[in-house]
Amino acid sequence: MPNETKTIRVIRGRRPKVVVIGGGTGLPVIVKSLREQNADVTAVVTVADDGGSSGVIRNYINVVPPGDIRNVLVALSDMPELEKQVFQYRFDSGDSFFAGHAIGNLIIAALSEMGGGIFQAVQTLSSMMKVDGHVYPASNRPLTLHAEFTDGTTLAGEAEITAAGKHIKRVWVTDTDDAQEPEAMPQVIDAILAADVVVMGPGSLFTSVLPNLMIKNLGQAVLKTRAEVIYVVNIMTQKGETERFTDADHVRVLNRHLGANFVDTVLVNIAPVPKNSLDAQKYNEILVPVRPDYQGLRDLGCRVISADFLKLRDRGVFHDGDKVASEILNLAFQVGTMKKRKR
Template identity: 80%
Template sequence: MSNADHKFIRVIKGRRPKVVVIGGGTGLPVVVKSLHDQHADVTAVVTVADDGGSSGIIRDYINVVPPGDIRNVLVALSDMPAVQRDIFQYRFNSKDSFFAGHAIGNLIIAALSEMRGGIFEAVQELSDMMQVDGHVYPASNTPLTLHARFKDGSEVAGEAEITAAGKQIDTVSVTRSNDGEQPVAEPEIIQAIMDADVVVLGPGSLFTSILPNLMIHNLGDAVLKTQAEVIYIVNIMTQKGETDNFTDADHVRVLNRHMKENFVDTVLVNIEKVPAGSLDEDKYVEISKPVRSDYQGLRDMGCRVISSDFLELRDGGVFHDGRKVAQEIMNLAFQSHLKKGR
């Protein structure tokens, strides 16, 4: 750790850096857990527009917010003994027509949501039970439907349908699934964003994991208004049906266009080459190819670029190294805290 980093730590001694991470999918718990391990005060805001897999089936049966991403983030921030976390994550392999493929945690979240009349209060109660160090907030207290308009002018509703359409997405929006009205984020989310040292977007699917959160108007407005440093973790690989042939700057352009201003302050970009043959294409069918760099395009939008080897290869997949990413986020949080004079 550098002398400058020690200086930052002394300035905020007794107060952990406040980091809000917004997103969904497999990348979110990796970053959240690494930030937790580095003693950040983490608030995770999790997308609730997922309509696939176990989460989608449960949502169709009992009309609750899809619990899968929330479950993984709860476990990432939990200080429960490992055996209890493993039970929560256990996925049935029974041939039973209902339980097969479901994670116990998904069923618990769904049950508690019914008991408490909504996902938000259910997750707060479950956070206490699971000894969560930090906060886990569903982006909305009700299930959301994701809508996409494609470049050819056609429109589709539903995350799975949007990805399967195989068309170039122009814009996305969200509505409440039960009545088609505009969703609203809970006040706790808005306050966390306004109080944060840094707000982190990603890593995750641009159109189906990150933007659905920002399209909740009061949540998106808070991201625009906060004094926190807004950080975007650029995906290492493009995603079929969403970001084919995108550069890192293209990702940020889409974010800025949806929010109607250049709001991303810093981008984290992986520069380590992905070795040929390292991706199991049968297992990760949605992954396309490495994201190309356009540093000038990023700078033209006012972004500070932090490029490093953030690559981790495991399980036949291409991922961000959570520890390295969290270290950069922590450094930026310390700097942001000093800049605001807190």
């Protein structure tokens, strides 16, 4: 299917401002490629993760889970490679006290305690790590993800939700420590409103992308921004989240959660996934390729850009960050300062 285009003005004389919202393994890949292609990148990272080393640290120290933030910091850092490797080093499972912890997670947790919160800690660390761009936690406080399933039951906690094996109807977030309504910091809102493009994904729809949008003022900023809003559809469906989903189903879920058709452009992979290319034991949440529904996307008001975005590595199926970044920047250069009227 050929790319669909619309005529919009070109940026001249400055780096395009790209805000990427998400979490998980896809976010650092995309922001790294955008940085290498000279974008002014702001990464808005979910803080509702409660699994792995991040979850253990969160339980002991009561800080925002640092794992996704750590990976994005490294992706945007100009530090020497050895220093990045030290920051990313994860202690061997045989080390009973530090087992499984990444050094970077411990540093982020320490700075959070020293500086009064995760947001300032990440800004301090960004300076120390010579980050080219901005890394903003979606909230300065730890959040808990909640889900209602199609059978009417509910669960709290990202790890519990994904392990439930049920179909998710909707998700929302609450402040982990009290009844305070979750809020994004003003810098996050300002970045979204000033962006040329706002990108969501790739990443787990219900547990990496939507937890950010469910922070009320952040979701409202995405609805209000005059930037081009882009959704990068996952290549594969995910067990417990998007089983049997088409690409249009992903967008319908996003629209339903924010109460409006707000996605302008959707990036869709059309390269076939070779059989036996996926290690089903290593990537046990990954199921089958997402089915295309171009008419469904058009009916939702989306422009569709379809291309070969596939990258096979480590017996897994991933997006090619360079190709995705190129398409995002093509849109950013077109959008320029002529912001469209939002629906």
